[in-house]
Amino acid sequence: VGGYSALRERLHRLITWPAERPDAYARLGIAPPGGALLLGPPGNGKTLLAHAAATASGCTVLSAKGPALFGEYVGDTEAAIRELFRQARECAPSLVVIDEIDTLGARRGGDAGGGEGEGEGGTAVARRALSALLNELDGLSGRAGVFLLGCTSQPEALDAALLRPGRLDELLLVGHPDEADRRAILAVHCARLRLDADVDLAALARRTCRFSCAALSALCREAAVAMLGRGFGGTTHRAACVEGEGEGEGEGEGEGEGEDESGEGGGLDDAMAAEVGEFCVAAADFESALEVICAAQVLPAGAHEELTKRYDVFLQERRRP
Template sequence: MEECGTRLLAEVVSSSSSAEDVAERAMAALSLGADATAPPATLRSAPHGDGAADIPSDGECRAGGGEEPAPCIAAAMTNVVPRGTSSSSLLPPKSMTTSPQSASGSTAAAQVAGMQTALQAVRELVVWPVLYREDGAALGVRWPRGLLLYGPPGCGKTLLVQAVAAEVGASLHVVTAARVTGAYTGESERRLREAFARAQEDADAGQVAVVFLDEVDALCPRRDGGRAHDSRVVAQLLTLLDGATTGDNGSGGGCKGGGHLVVVGATNRPNAIDPALRRPGRLDREVLVALPDPEQRKEILGLHTRGLQLAPDVDLAAVAASCHGYSGADLAAVAREAAMAALAAVAAEMFGPIGGRSLDAEMKALQPPPVLTVRQDHMTAALRKVRPSIMRGAEVDIPPVSWDDVGGLEDVKRRLRQAVEWPLRHAAAFERLGLTAPRGVLLHGPPGCSKTTLARAAATASGATLLALSCAQLFSMYVGEGEAALRDAFKRARMAAPAILFLDEIDAVAGRRVGGGGGGGGPDAGVRLLTALLTEMDGIELASGVLVLGATNRPGAVDPALLRPGRFSTILLVPPPDTAGRLAVLRVHCRRMPLAEDVDLEAMAEETDMYTGAELAAVCREAALAALREDLEGASHVSARHFTAALRTVQPALTPEQLKAYLDWGYGKR
């Protein structure tokens, strides 16, 4: 019977079955004798402001029927477990569960979609020391004391801990820097001790207690800065962690009453935590809670749209596939904004523009509330409004650019499609032939030949996230700041993959070192930035879906170490357009311009040899301005004489000698 009960209890760790179903079967097998008809307890506000647990100040709670008070503790999400109950009753019956999630029959897995690895790690930390206490004691196992969850903001680290605590009926004690920091000397350390003491009291009473250190990097920062207050708090926290889960057997397997105390930390800056906190014996394990992949994003979107009425044209798989770099919180915002867009559409249909509405009339007309149906266009509008959190401050807000917006340059566009689009759209073919996607593409050519526009068109066509970084922005008066900004850009690109990191004017940061390499140029800012760039370029080979796209009009100034295969594997010359290309460029820039019948774009393309794309755009703009100067009020079209005047004003800056130098550059044919 004991073996059967242990097996049933273990299902909560790895099974997808309902936690409540597993609990009932396990309790029946183990004959726990829990009262299945007991009414749920009524909770009052928690003392000391320790967050998730709602417990009365006198340590007692009263049952719903007004019976005599009974000692109890409060679990996260308002799960209540009577104090003194056997620790085997880790999973409470349905009658003892008052949380909305548990009452509806859902488990932690249903609340934290897309985080199965992290969910399993937290379950093992919280549940295993209780399920396998005797086996661990026989083997001399010292159970892990803590776990560190790290990852980008909004990925569900806090929700994960709350969901597991609610699922297993553990008491949850939330500790944050804001809650423990005091104005007086020693007050922060005292509040820390009180929080751990409350958790230890619950564990000694036979329960599983979870101390959750949210934003632990703020609570336990590195002590390198020399701030006395931080050093005292860190030292106190380390002392509390050392004594947290040691039971009377000295093996770390439990507390006095057979309970267990575990510590879980969460941060999005793991390297900002004091190293002493991350050594074995404190936060033993570290689990990455990464951004969700497309399949996980679909699961999360399904979770947040389950209460919405979706139109048949809504394809959550397609929406999830386009949400590169979105966290769980971002996807929740997408679902919310889509619902708001549906509501706005209904309101506009019923009441017209916002300015002409009467609030009283609108409230009356909305009774009963209309049925809101979320369509695909609402999802698309929500995606335009909600951008990935990790890209804020780094992503450039640019309008979509198609390949048709780039006149000419057909060979360059074809090869750029192969480097950018093929690895994403034909990943199976690449894997079948053992091919790896190129990690870098260098565009070089005269100024004004649409290198930046090509990068934007490639990002738009592939659906990848575009991060544009001007290399001149990396130079700073502070040592190391430029390298940190470069590393941060690569980090964001990895998290938002598939992504294109566009380094404009890359020769500014990757200039040729004196002597051809080896750091002969000395420890100046340029050499340090180049070294950081080379290291990051080598590191992205381990990442999937990240492409570095560089642009320069001085290819000879780029350090040769950056141009070898494996870094910039593809090097493309972007020359000035030929006659057909110039005609395409003129048509692109004149498509919204009313032209007179005497305008001959083909003849103009023949006359504009050595003009770049930017100079042809300037010719079209100058011709339109000439028409306005001639008749500001009555100008209705642009004629040939205006283009003739514009060609006299805008002259090509590129010379045949300069073009020959670009064509003769050694890497121009790769």
């Protein structure tokens, strides 16, 4: 995980303090927070941050994806939600991470199915899922040491009841990365690459202003692929290489990337794999990658602004009841 240090710090406090010092809250007579919602445009690391915070907290972590909790039969979904929280209470202090929580906590009435085009049945299931979720959250009000962390890129779809105090009362915006974040994220994703001396990650960070975190990750990957293309064409130069500029923050990240890489090198023999390890990603590789990723994954200025505004508006409306 790169960048987003303020947000990560806030998440850490939110989760770790109540878990470590429940007595302090009890003495002050204040209820520890019941949960938080990470919201923001797709691909900016909500899922990643939630899981990083969860792991770092030392709590028992139970994680689920909204859509995966939907069962095949009537009642399955509620049962899955109840079971999730039962386990969470049993091994408290614990943290329940529900990714894509909008699918469970969809607004009652209206067409809660959203763009999914689900019929009446789908809506009814969603409604029951929501009340099961609300029930569980209220059941925690003695604060059983369970914290719920939800993630969504569709906060408007959530039922207001889910956002009431004592439930998901902290709303944390995971927006697009700023320049410093982008610099850190590029470093994370380049940690396992050898970079040519002409690669300037700071300049790349300046030039990628509408990139999401996912687009930055794709950029690094694409640059590496461009390098391989040159390499197997026989023109990769191995001189003037500097070691990948890893700033070491994100070990987990590096591993994920590594899997990608070895997937690519899967068919190569050892000598060839060693050779690939010697290849250097050059500034020119990033240039061609920029073209590809800009066209495929980056919104034009107007659409980008509109997307960003959507979350700001949501937050403003929530803060002014």
